[in-house]
Amino acid sequence: MNRVIAVFTKESFLVPAVAIILGLLTGAIAMLAGGFNPVDAYMALIKKVFGSAYNFGETIRQITPLIFTGLAVAFAFRTGLFNIGAEGQFIVGMIASTVVGVSFDLPAIIHAPLAILAGAVAGGLWGAIAGYLKAARGVNEVITSIMLNWVALYLANWVMNAFFIPAGKQTSEEVKDSAIITIGWLAEMFDNARLHWGTLIAVLAAIFFYILLWKTKSGFELRSVGLNPHASEYAGMNVNRNIVKAMFFGGMFAGIGGATEILGVFHYQAIMTQHTGYGFDGIAVALIGGNTPFGVILAAILFGVLTFGASGMQFSAGVPFELIRVVIASVIFFVAAHGIVKIFVKPILKKKKEGGN
Amino acid sequence: MDWGLILSNLVHDTIVFSTALIFASLGGLYSERSGVVNIALEGMMIIGAFTGAVMTYAFQDSLGAWAPWVGFIAAGIAGSIFALPHAVASVTFKADQTVSGVALNFLAAGLSIYLTKIIFDGAGQTTTLSTVFNKFSIPGLSEIPYIGHAIFEAYPTSYLAFIAVFVTWYVVFKTPFGLRLRSVGEHPRAADTVGINVKRMRYTAVMISGMLAALGGATISLTTTSNFSHNTVSGQGFIAIAALIFGKWHPAGAMGAALFFGVAQAIKSLVQIFGLTNYIPTEFIFMLPYVLTILVMAGLVGRSSAPAALGKPYDTGSR
Numbered sequence: 034m035n036r037v038i039a040v041f042t043k044e045s046f047l048v049p050a051v052a053i054i055l056g057l058l059t060g061a062i063a064m065l066a067g068g069f070n071p072v073d074a075y076m077a078l079i080k081k082v083f084g085s086a087y088n089f090g091e092t093i094r095q096i097t098p099l100i101f102t103g104l105a106v107a108f109a110f111r112t113g114l115f116n117i118g119a120e121g122q123f124i125v126g127m128i129a130s131t132v133v134g135v136s137f138d139l140p141a142i143i144h145a146p147l148a149i150l151a152g153a154v155a156g157g158l159w160g161a162i163a164g165y166l167k168a169a170r171g172v173n174e175v176i177t178s179i180m181l182n183w184v185a186l187y188l189a190n191w192v193m194n195a196f197f198i199p200a201g202k203q204t205s206e207e208v209k210d211s212a213i214i215t216i217g218w219l220a221e222m223f224d225n226a227r228l229h230w231g232t233l234i235a236v237l238a239a240i241f242f243y244i245l246l247w248k249t250k251s252g253f254e255l256r257s258v259g260l261n262p263h264a265s266e267y268a269g270m271n272v273n274r275n276i277v278k279a280m281f282f283g284g285m286f287a288g289i290g291g292a293t294e295i296l297g298v299f300h301y302q303a304i305m306t307q308h309t310g311y312g313f314d315g316i317a318v319a320l321i322g323g324n325t326p327f328g329v330i331l332a333a334i335l336f337g338v339l340t341f342g343a344s345g346m347q348f349s350a351g352v353p354f355e356l357i358r359v360v361i362a363s364v365i366f367f368v369a370a371h372g373i374v375k376i377f378v379k380p381i382l383k384k385k386k387e388g389g390n
Numbered sequence: 391m392d393w394g395l396i397l398s399n400l401v402h403d404t405i406v407f408s409t410a411l412i413f414a415s416l417g418g419l420y421s422e423r424s425g426v427v428n429i430a431l432e433g434m435m436i437i438g439a440f441t442g443a444v445m446t447y448a449f450q451d452s453l454g455a456w457a458p459w460v461g462f463i464a465a466g467i468a469g470s471i472f473a474l475p476h477a478v479a480s481v482t483f484k485a486d487q488t489v490s491g492v493a494l495n496f497l498a499a500g501l502s503i504y505l506t507k508i509i510f511d512g513a514g515q516t517t518t519l520s521t522v523f524n525k526f527s528i529p530g531l532s533e534i535p536y537i538g539h540a541i542f543e544a545y546p547t548s549y550l551a552f553i554a555v556f557v558t559w560y561v562v563f564k565t566p567f568g569l570r571l572r573s574v575g576e577h578p579r580a581a582d583t584v585g586i587n588v589k590r591m592r593y594t595a596v597m598i599s600g601m602l603a604a605l606g607g608a609t610i611s612l613t614t615t616s617n618f619s620h621n622t623v624s625g626q627g628f629i630a631i632a633a634l635i636f637g638k639w640h641p642a643g644a645m646g647a648a649l650f651f652g653v654a655q656a657i658k659s660l661v662q663i664f665g666l667t668n669y670i671p672t673e674f675i676f677m678l679p680y681v682l683t684i685l686v687m688a689g690l691v692g693r694s695s696a697p698a699a700l701g702k703p704y705d706t707g708s709r
Contacts, residue, residue, distance in 0.1 A: 187676045320489065359501050370483040
């Protein structure tokens with residue numbers, strides 16, 4: 034994992050930028066092979082996002098959960114863990130907030146924060162399962178968290194079917210008004226795009242991420258374990274406890290993301306036939322963002338634009354939506370194999386040096 | 391109730407569901423024995439399931455019963471080509487092998503549906519294949535009461551899977567190639583010193599891995615589902631990795647573990663037949679294979695022994 038982090042401290046912006054360009058080029062090649070015009074398709078994507086106030090607002094809605102899942106993956110990366118389970122943590126966050134949002138009758142000032150807190154705790158505990166199994170039983174967190182993603186999906190469907198979905202329907206009852214975090218006036222400004230306080234919470238979460246990891250003793254331990262668990266152990270840190278802690282905080286970010294998606298966007302939970310995808314895109318967001326909170330926000334904006342705009346691409350240029358998944362996969366690949374990217378970056382770096390002389 | 395018949399059905403179904411897992415975990419074995427983590431088994435299975443379905447679709451009218459074989463072989467070829475980027479990233483460019491594998495998984499998921507939509511006019515899944523593999527009864531043996539139905543009335547791909555286990559055992563433990571493969575995974579520097587080309591061995595291993603995993607994927611679309619869609623593979627590649635670890639990176643062990651996970655799937659269909667869904671929510675039955683995987687992995691504490699150089703890129707300059 035440290036290799037991935039190391040790249041960004043050295044070549045900061047250049048490597049991810051080139052990886053993104055290479056990813057978009059790979060997508061263009063796939064489109065050419067499929068008989069589509071990539072220029073038209075990418076134009077359609079941009080037009081979709083910036084074409085109307087509503088779509089622009091909806092893009093912000095799309096970006097918000099990606100910030101949360103990006104932070105979830107990035108946080109665990111910092112402790113040397115690969116949290117591929119953000120998807121499952123996001124889903125249990127959705128369940129918990131729906132349960133609290135539907136079941137309780139409280140004043141809004143308590144109800145909404147309580148529902149978000151429930152999502153945070155549920156996501157955190159879900160992440161901590163993988164952390165605990167890694168710490169106590171030595172089980173690879175990648176495998177367990179992937180399995181937990183599937184368990185979360187079916188668990189969500191069971192909880193909803195058994196307790197919250199009226200017979201013959203596919204969606205749960207709506208959460209109480211007091212738990213809803215949609216911002217009415219802002220939504221109106223954007224032609225009823227589903228804008229909510231979750232976006233602000235996402236930015237606050239990124240700030241919390243920064244302060245916790247770089248300004249507290251606990252954060253120093255978490256990062257230290259990520260950089261060298263053996264040295265940390267020798268220095269008297271409890272490596273296992275830090276592993277569980279990192280997965281808890283990571284899961285917490287994803288859980289809040291799931292909660293705000295329910296409370297701010299849908300107001301109900303539907304039966305899921307497949308994963309939301311936010312957790313998986315969060316991996317790309319974290320990697321491109323260099324596992325830093327500010328980088329995660331920038332990367333989330335990029336991937337929010339790509340994934341939301343992709344529907345425009347399908348509509349106007351006929352390119353199947355899944356193309357954008359190919360682009361995202363390629364970007365992850367090029368970040369992992371940054372050696373390939375460096376081949377492209379080298380000439381640029383050289384030029385810069387010559388320019389300086 | 392005839393418990394003999396129930397048991398016979400259970401074993402029969404277990405073999406059906408284990409087939410893909412056996413192929414894929416053997417695929418993982420080649421790669422990981424050479425020292426390359428292969429979390430991309432899932433993606434390779436997806437590519438195999440997709441290629442198998444599409445090629446069978448293309449040839450089912452002209453070749454009839456032979457079409458699934460064309461699909462099956464094409465899947466193996468597609469899988470080994472698809473594995474190449476993973477080898478390039480993790481062997482040549484010394485990338486983080488887990489991240490590179492995850493990238494391939496996403497690529498497979500996106501690319502397969504993208505191509506499906508192009509080929510099948512925007513549909514998210516292939517049309518149902520009219521020709522797939524049929525179960526093959528071994529003459530004589532399949533007449534044995536209970537046991538015949540359980541073991542000797544299987545898909546041809548299932549027989550191939552068990553043959554592949556034996557072949558893999560022989561190749562890995564009884565041939566010079568296998569010795570080199572293992573040495574590269576245990577101590578690449580020592581292997582390099584005695585003249586083994588570490589990089590070439592790892593490239594070969596990763597590509598064999600892609601081929602076998604893809605064959606596993608193809609067995610799903612060409613036997614049980616008869617089509618390809620986004621949830622044809624649904625996490626079986628990861629269960630195959632768990633089977634490999636559970637089986638301690640040994641072909642027979644991996645096969646045993648794959649059969650164990652196959653039981654979980656078989657119980658799933660058995661439960662539905664017996665109407666137990668009135669007592670146990672279906673969601674819990676769907677969860678079973680995944681929960682079982684977690685429990686098995688958690689029970690393995692300290693007992694799994696991975697190849698020593700697993701996940702470590704080999705750098706000729708390092709000590």
